Amino acid sequence: MGLVGPDLCKFISSNSRIFSCSLEKKLIPCTQILKKILVNDKNNQDLIRIVRRPSWLITMNPESRFLRNIAFFESCGIVGSQLSYLLKIKPRLFLMEESKLRDLVLRVSDLGFSFHSRMFVYGLCIVFSLNKEIFERKLELLRSFGFTNNEAMEIFRKQPMLFSNSEERLKSALDFFLNKIELKKEMLIKAPFCLTLSLGERVIPRYRVMQILKSKSLLVLNKEPSFFMMLAVSEKKFLEKFVEKFTDDAEELLVAYRGHMLDSSSSSPSSEEINLDAS
Incomplete structure (x- = not known):
């Protein structure tokens, strides 16, 4: 896989339970599944980053909910590079209980994300990461700068990863664009990517x-x-x-x-x- 030298030593010392797993029934099948999902993975770098995490991804039962969740994501249109991105950023989504995963996807859809939109996967990551209270606080922050609830939601749908920023950073960005240089809020609705920049x-x-x-x-x-x-x-x-x-x-x-x-x-x-x- 490309794990050698000190990296191999660190991996073994923190994931010793791999030696109690079947090579043929678990480690090899799981690794092959991961490699199939990870597109354009040069020299297994993405694979190595994933398996360096707690080893549950390569020690799971390959016939478990992992495969069922992959099939569910694919049925939602999350395939190819988007599925690869999801695995690299939020691997725990792949081991969620099916009912909870379906509820999560339904919530993202209810927020206005289309299954056919490339933003859907980013919306899924944010909704999974933030509890409802924090999510609502960030919407309220946008509303405090004069955006209506619909406008705040439009900004979120266009740039969902904006909500991964801290409230302090988001507030500073809004203050700069709207108050310091007096940009019209319609411009931020049109191009909210600028709010994510340093x-x-x-x-x-x-x-x-x-x-x-x-x-x-x-x-x-x-x-x-x-x-x-x-x-x-x-x-x-x-x-x-x-x-x-x-x-x-x-x-x-x-x-x-x-x-x-x-x-x-x-x-x-x-x-x-x-x-x-x-x-």
Whole structure:
């Protein structure tokens, strides 16, 4: 499988019960099932990460509810890379009691996720991870910033992994976009992905750069990129398009963009700690 040296020693010391399991009846069949689900698993890296966890996944009865749950997921349209993602992120879903798993899937469906949506599997992960009280608190946080209940649910359906963020981080992101730069809430409903990004490492530095480009009239008016587009592009693309391209101002732009790295006391400064005035 690729477990060798110290990694093999650590695995054996924490999973000694594998030696009491049948190689032919349990370990090999279970491993083959896992490998079949894990698509594009180079050098068994995903498989190794999974079996390093408590060994119940490779010591279970291969004819148990594990296979039945796989069949149920597939009947819901969760196949291929989505099934692989689910196994890597939430492996315990595969050993849930069938009735509880069906109730969980029904709840996700009732929240408005379609079985045919690629977001369904992410909604399933969040609903499984959060109890109802915490889930409702995060919805209430969105409502406290002026979103209706339907709008808050639309944001959740579009970006369910947003709810994996802490309430403090979600509140800081909402405060920055809606209060600091006064973005219309309709824009956040349209592109809620920006709420998942790090304020200190990505959002605020790129906002600084955009403000400098605007103040120096370096952006062509009829081709001016949206802030969302500037947030979405990769680090390499951002530097190419919005920093290095403007050779006369590249140093100033780079200082504005990398300035947060000078503060070694905080790896993720809050918006209050950062001067947003690009001038």
